Amino acid sequence: MKQHNFDEIIERRGHDGEKWNTYPTDVLPMWVADSDFRCPQPILDALAARVSHGIFGYTSNAFGAFEHAAARWMRARFGWDADSSWVEFAPCVGAALAQAVLSFTDPGDCVLIQPPIYPPFRSVTTRNGRYLLENPLVRRDGNYTVDFDDLEHKLAHPRCKLFLLCNPHNPSGRAFAETELLAMGELCREHNVTIFSDEIHCDYVFGGRRHIPFPSLSEEMADISLVAINPSKTFNIADFRTAAVISANKTLRTRFAAGVANAKLGRCSSGIIAFVTAYTECDQYADGVANYVEKNLEYAVARINARIPRLSAHKPEGTYLLWIDCRGLGLNRQSALERFFLEEAKTALNSGTDFGVEGAGFMRMNLACPLATLQDGLARIERAVNGLN
Ligand SMILES: Cc1ncc(COP(=O)(O)O)c(C=O)c1O
Known part of the structure; x- marks a missing residue:
């Protein structure tokens, strides 16, 4: 089977997906836990055959x-x-x-x-x-x-x-x-x-x-x-x-x-x-996507810890979700942190407190996306953090 291209950027705006159609177009969505990867070709082929029955x-x-x-x-x-x-x-x-x-x-x-x-x-x-x-x-x-x-x-x-x-x-x-x-x-x-x-x-x-x-x-x-x-x-x-x-x-x-x-x-x-x-x-797609996401996680953790030291992240053992400790930004209220990511960094992440009070000071980032999208998101966050006092 041909290797899947997880680097492919697929336009999701203007479709019905929640992730890409909730925030203004200048905001990069990295929240809802679905991926930005095309699904495996055998699934598309099987569905097309079913649809053709009519x-x-x-x-x-x-x-x-x-x-x-x-x-x-x-x-x-x-x-x-x-x-x-x-x-x-x-x-x-x-x-x-x-x-x-x-x-x-x-x-x-x-x-x-x-x-x-x-x-x-x-x-x-x-x-x-x-x-x-x-x-x-x-x-x-x-x-x-x-x-x-x-x-x-x-x-x-x-x-x-x-x-x-x-x-x-x-x-x-x-x-x-x-x-x-x-x-x-x-x-x-x-x-x-x-x-x-x-x-x-x-x-x-x-x-x-x-x-x-x-x-x-x-x-x-x-x-x-x-x-x-x-x-x-x-x-x-x-x-x-x-x-x-x-x-x-x-x-x-x-x-x-x-x-x-x-x-x-x-x-x-x-x-x-x-x-x-x-x-x-x-099976091959499952291996490929896990491998791709693991590299994304390693890339993001290394870049955050090296270049955005006011944030802190550890590579998760599982999931494609990065739980970022943002307490070093000194934004005391969760609403200020949420506003910072959305309005200054122009990125949509999940607020830590959506997961309970234990999440205060944290944000959750979805890394199931092409590396180029992740790089864009991290650059936005880095620029915004550098702009803080
Ligand atoms: C831990 C966990 N359970 C369940 C779900 C939702 O699954 P489903 O779409 O099958 O309801 C999610 C989606 O993010 C999840 O992270």
């Missing part, structure tokens, strides 16, 4: 290619011997998080999260009438670790029923080590807490490490957990709204699937085709 009736929800593709990806990429009968459909990982809250807790129960965290982890909990228990990650020397004493204390809450784990973790960039995952899992097992592991960023794990699907840790861990994946991040196909939730525990997956069915959420052919093609024909 009939778009109701899509079958029957077991088949979708389940085999999800299980194949887990086996081939991460060595987890997932069975296709363990795979359930969800429209997207966000919806799956919400469904997990509905399926595995009752109103008034508590859900544990690890902020700073992707904002829907909070909203799907509170908007569904459940309470949050927070086990903030602890920042030390630029890296984040789990506070296990606090975790144990929170899990012991009699109404704590569900842990929404994010691995690789957005926005900290942690790809948790086996020992950490096992320790978190053991505590959940002791306290009868189900783990819903959002592993949407699984294909972006760097530095020679490999992603560890939570249930692959042991039979005990498989028995208390579900995993959510979506090829959207890796192949830039978020629009197709097709994700998978996988669990070896029949009771857990049946409860989850019943919730999806009760909400009348069904499959669409374009989503299934994109999902299946991604997870069966696009």
Whole structure:
């Protein structure tokens, strides 16, 4: 297969994407977590063939290619011997998080999260009438670790029923080590807490490490957990709204699937085709995009630390998101930091506090873009920082 050209600049303004059509045209968007790369050619070809049929009736929800593709990806990429009968459909990982809250807790129960965290982890909990228990990650020397004493204390809450784990973790960039995952899992097992592991960023794990699907840790861990994946991040196909939730525990997956069915959420052919093609024909693209993004991350970290010393960044272990410590700018309020990036640097990043109070003084930058776009963004930020007193 031909090498994909990740340097290609594709105009996204004037289309319907949120990332490039929210801010004025003089602002460079580096926020919403989709990539600026064209999706793999086999997906485009498969979709074109489907469109040429010209009939778009109701899509079958029957077991088949979708389940085999999800299980194949887990086996081939991460060595987890997932069975296709363990795979359930969800429209997207966000919806799956919400469904997990509905399926595995009752109103008034508590859900544990690890902020700073992707904002829907909070909203799907509170908007569904459940309470949050927070086990903030602890920042030390630029890296984040789990506070296990606090975790144990929170899990012991009699109404704590569900842990929404994010691995690789957005926005900290942690790809948790086996020992950490096992320790978190053991505590959940002791306290009868189900783990819903959002592993949407699984294909972006760097530095020679490999992603560890939570249930692959042991039979005990498989028995208390579900995993959510979506090829959207890796192949830039978020629009197709097709994700998978996988669990070896029949009771857990049946409860989850019943919730999806009760909400009348069904499959669409374009989503299934994109999902299946991604997870069966696009391994080379997945390797290529992770490699390209890793170089972007290394480039950005080196340039920020060398040329913009009032900012500080560490290469994440996973995800294409760079969590930038901006406290050295001396802008005391988060609103002033947000204004600085938008109005002075003319770049749209995500504000750190969108991920929780732990994100005060931070901004999140999306590096899933051509190197030229990244260089433009960093030059804008450098110029603006140099213009500060
Ligand atoms: C950790 C995490 N989970 C879920 C999502 C959203 O996934 P989906 O589009 O499948 O709802 C994102 C998107 O940024 C994410 O970063």
